[in-house]
Amino acid sequence: MKKNGQIVLYYFLSKAMFFGFGISFIIGKAKQNSWLAIILGYLLGIILLHFFIKKKMNLLTKSILGKILVLMLSLTILSNTIVDYSVQIINFFLPETPTTIIALSFFCIIIYGANHGFSGFKRLSELLIFVGLPITILGWTGNLPNTELTNFLPFLDGIDNDFIIAILTTTAYSLGPIILLLCNETMVDKKYVYIGYILGCINSLIVIISTIGTLGITLATIYRYPEYIAFKKISAFNIFERMENIFTMVWLMDLILLGILCVISLYNIFKKNWGIFLTFITTCLAMFFLIDIYQNTIFMYQYSVYYILGLIVLMLIATKKESKT
Amino acid sequence: MLIRGDEMKKIILLLIILLCTGGCYDYHEINDLGIVVGIGLDYQDDKYLMTYELLNIQKENNNSEIENKSYIISAEGNTISDAKVNTEKKIDKTVSFSHLEILLISENLANSGISDMADYFLRNNSITNNFYMILSKEVLPEDILNFKSKTRQTNSAIIINLLKADNTSENIYTKDQFDYQMAKIKDNLEDIVIPSVTLKQEIEITELAAFKGDKLKYYLNNDDGDTYGLLLNKIKNNNLINDVGTIEVNHKQIKIDINNQTLNINVKIIAKIEKLNKKDLSLKNEDDLIKVENSYMNLLNDRINTLISNAKNEDCDILGVRKLIYKKNPKANLVNYNVDYNIDIDIKINRGGSLFGVLT
Numbered sequence: 001m002k003k004n005g006q007i008v009l010y011y012f013l014s015k016a017m018f019f020g021f022g023i024s025f026i027i028g029k030a031k032q033n034s035w036l037a038i039i040l041g042y043l044l045g046i047i048l049l050h051f052f053i054k055k056k057m058n059l060l061t062k063s064i065l066g067k068i069l070v071l072m073l074s075l076t077i078l079s080n081t082i083v084d085y086s087v088q089i090i091n092f093f094l095p096e097t098p099t100t101i102i103a104l105s106f107f108c109i110i111i112y113g114a115n116h117g118f119s120g121f122k123r124l125s126e127l128l129i130f131v132g133l134p135i136t137i138l139g140w141t142g143n144l145p146n147t148e149l150t151n152f153l154p155f156l157d158g159i160d161n162d163f164i165i166a167i168l169t170t171t172a173y174s175l176g177p178i179i180l181l182l183c184n185e186t187m188v189d190k191k192y193v194y195i196g197y198i199l200g201c202i203n204s205l206i207v208i209i210s211t212i213g214t215l216g217i218t219l220a221t222i223y224r225y226p227e228y229i230a231f232k233k234i235s236a237f238n239i240f241e242r243m244e245n246i247f248t249m250v251w252l253m254d255l256i257l258l259g260i261l262c263v264i265s266l267y268n269i270f271k272k273n274w275g276i277f278l279t280f281i282t283t284c285l286a287m288f289f290l291i292d293i294y295q296n297t298i299f300m301y302q303y304s305v306y307y308i309l310g311l312i313v314l315m316l317i318a319t320k321k322e323s324k325t
Numbered sequence: 326m327l328i329r330g331d332e333m334k335k336i337i338l339l340l341i342i343l344l345c346t347g348g349c350y351d352y353h354e355i356n357d358l359g360i361v362v363g364i365g366l367d368y369q370d371d372k373y374l375m376t377y378e379l380l381n382i383q384k385e386n387n388n389s390e391i392e393n394k395s396y397i398i399s400a401e402g403n404t405i406s407d408a409k410v411n412t413e414k415k416i417d418k419t420v421s422f423s424h425l426e427i428l429l430i431s432e433n434l435a436n437s438g439i440s441d442m443a444d445y446f447l448r449n450n451s452i453t454n455n456f457y458m459i460l461s462k463e464v465l466p467e468d469i470l471n472f473k474s475k476t477r478q479t480n481s482a483i484i485i486n487l488l489k490a491d492n493t494s495e496n497i498y499t500k501d502q503f504d505y506q507m508a509k510i511k512d513n514l515e516d517i518v519i520p521s522v523t524l525k526q527e528i529e530i531t532e533l534a535a536f537k538g539d540k541l542k543y544y545l546n547n548d549d550g551d552t553y554g555l556l557l558n559k560i561k562n563n564n565l566i567n568d569v570g571t572i573e574v575n576h577k578q579i580k581i582d583i584n585n586q587t588l589n590i591n592v593k594i595i596a597k598i599e600k601l602n603k604k605d606l607s608l609k610n611e612d613d614l615i616k617v618e619n620s621y622m623n624l625l626n627d628r629i630n631t632l633i634s635n636a637k638n639e640d641c642d643i644l645g646v647r648k649l650i651y652k653k654n655p656k657a658n659l660v661n662y663n664v665d666y667n668i669d670i671d672i673k674i675n676r677g678g679s680l681f682g683v684l685t
Contacts, residue, residue, distance in 0.1 A: 091450060095450065096351045097351055108338055108341055146499055153652040153653075158655075218508040218511055219505070222511075232454065233502075
């Protein structure tokens with residue numbers, strides 16, 4: 001794999017969990033200081049990444065404990081991804097289509113992607129960057145005229161426990177997929193991992209600034225998908241309007257890549273058929289329990305952060321033990 | 326030719342994806358859609374009267390007569406949801422709000438408070454949030470939406486086009502959209518000002534309507550409206566008229582900030598002379614030019630003072646003083662705030678036109 005391909009992969013994955021779960025949760029907690037929470041969260045992420053990157057993470061799946069931890073992380077991220085993808089499609093694209101069809105089509109796509117192996121997954125990410133990056137840049141610049149920096153005032157006011165939670169959320173959501181990737185990667189180039197992760201940080205930071213700058217704190221905290229609503233406000237030269245659905249394509253790409261990575265991780269732990277079976281079960285559970293029956297994904301926002309962080313810490317301890325033995 | 330097992334799997338997978346991602350569930354023929362471009366909302370006798378202006382998307386009739394591009398459907402209900410359901414019962418199409426442009430509210434509704442309806446319009450996923458709230462002055466929203474215009478455009482489009490024209494003080498921008506206005510009411514850090522329309526020979530833009538909280542408080546007169554538009558950068562080409570003549574503002578730089586309980590309003594304007602009235606003035610003479618500039622500086626100073634004093638009398642914070650105080654000092658008392666005003670105006674006339682003086 002080309003080294004710049006690694007950057008692309010880490011860039012995509014470090015921001016993949018932010019849409020839906022991340023951004024609105026972080027803005028809700030850190031309000032006008034969200035930009036700072038993102039920076040501090042990614043800094044904490046880099047520190048933790050530094051410890052992970054020194055170890056051979058791909059050896060983690062050789063032990064039973066390591067397998068269990070990777071399995072737990074994969075399933076958590078996978079279920080989040082399925083819910084995120086389905087809810088996005090229901091809300092923005094196909095409001096009348098049953099969740100089953102949306103979730104199962106996602107299942108088919110990620111299984112198909114995972115069946116092409118890790119090299120196919122990398123190639124896909126390299127391909128998608130040519131679509132994703134221009135759309136992302138257009139999205140950022142499109143909202144520049146609407147961005148008001150006074151929306152970030154009063155500066156550093158109201159920093160409390162919620163601000164800490166916002167930092168931890170940033171760390172958990174940016175680092176979780178990266179660690180999963182490290183567990184599947186055999187050749188890791190530290191420099192490119194850091195560059196990819198920092199680029200992801202810049203991307204998330206710009207999304208936060210663009211969202212709060214455009215909507216203001218009140219709207220950004222009250223809307224369920226503030227980043228999507230901010231895209232709705234783009235009107236370039238009074239010609240290019242209602243392009244939000246094009247801009248959100250990037251998030252779908254992120255989620256598909258993340259879903260494929262989770263399935264590849266399951267393939268590495270179990271046999272392929274078991275991996276497919278587990279993915280199917282997770283899809284069904286996420287679809288029926290989280291979306292159709294429970295009809296409330298808020299608790300995922302609240303608790304998955306601590307769960308993913310806990311897993312990250314446990315994996316850090318487990319990799320230390322592995323390297324000692 | 327036999328198909329191998331692997332290929333068969335791929336074909337089945339492809340068929341599943343094709344079937345699942347076709348989006349057939351959400352498919353609607355355009356002729357089956359009732360496209361709502363404007364909503365009128367009135368509140369009378371504890372009942373909401375809702376009016377939809379729908380696009381007429383039928384083909385022209387055989388005689389090639391041009392039909393109106395829209396029609397209205399109205400119904401009332403005890404709540405907004407009730408009124409909506411009753412309205413939609415009368416529409417034989419799937420209602421689509423994706424092209425909604427305006428929400429026209431009546432004075433009755435504005436007087437009784439608009440917060441109650443906000444939640445409904447913003448929570449509903451099917452309604453786009455990029456529409457503008459406009460007040461219907463001295464006439465029911467239903468009558469405005471039902472007006473048969475000479476231009477045969479939809480009435481919602483007429484109102485939007487009037488408001489987006491460069492020469493109105495009510496010029497609207499993205500930040501004037503409904504959700505932003507509602508956020509201002511929720512924040513309670515500034516009072517909102519929205520455009521109003523009325524119906525005479527045609528649909529006309531009238532005075533700006535200032536709210537206190539979520540209730541209509543007063544209408545800004547024309548001078549106040551123009552000054553408000555100038556201070557908030559809403560007018561692109563506005564004129565200042567006094568007994569000396571008329572100048573057109575070409576370029577302006579407005580800065581409003583607060584410092585030590587003093588609201589500083591800095592206005593820098595570059596203008597051109599449109600008309601001179603006084604025969605004794607000659608633009609060859611620099612002192613005369615300064616006199617002209619000073620006369621407009623005094624005019625604008627008076628107008629800003631009047632705008633502030635009228636708003637103060639009505640207890641409305643249309644310039645967002647509370648917001649400025651809060652951004653500077655979040656712990657400040659915003660209930661009984663008291664600020665002094667410092668107005669600094671600098672007008673430079675850089676274009677006098679072809680004439681040095683008054684010809685006749």
